[in-house]
Amino acid sequence: MNMSPRNFSRAYTRDTGQSPAKAVELYRLETARELLQTTKFGISQMQTDAGSVAPMGCDGRFFAT
DSSP: OOOOHHHHHHHHHHHHSSOHHHHHHHHHHHHHHHHHHHOOOOHHHHHHHHTOOSTTTTHHHHHHO
16 A cells, blocks of 8 residues: 555554554563563663664653553
8 A cells, every 4th residue: 555654654543543653662561461470581672672773762751551
C-alpha cells in the first residue's frame, strides 16, 4: 500500500484509537516491564533491549502506566 506518513498516522489512529507513536511507546514500556520482571538486566541494558535510545527513556512514563 502506498500511503504518505500523515495519511498512515490518521488511518492508524482511526483504526486503533491511538497514534503510531503512542503505540510504539506503550510497546517499549511493556517490553521494559517484562524484562524487569523476568531478567536480572540492569536499567540501562533493559532500556536498550526495550528500544529506548535516551539514557533515561522510561522516566516518569514507566511509572505513569
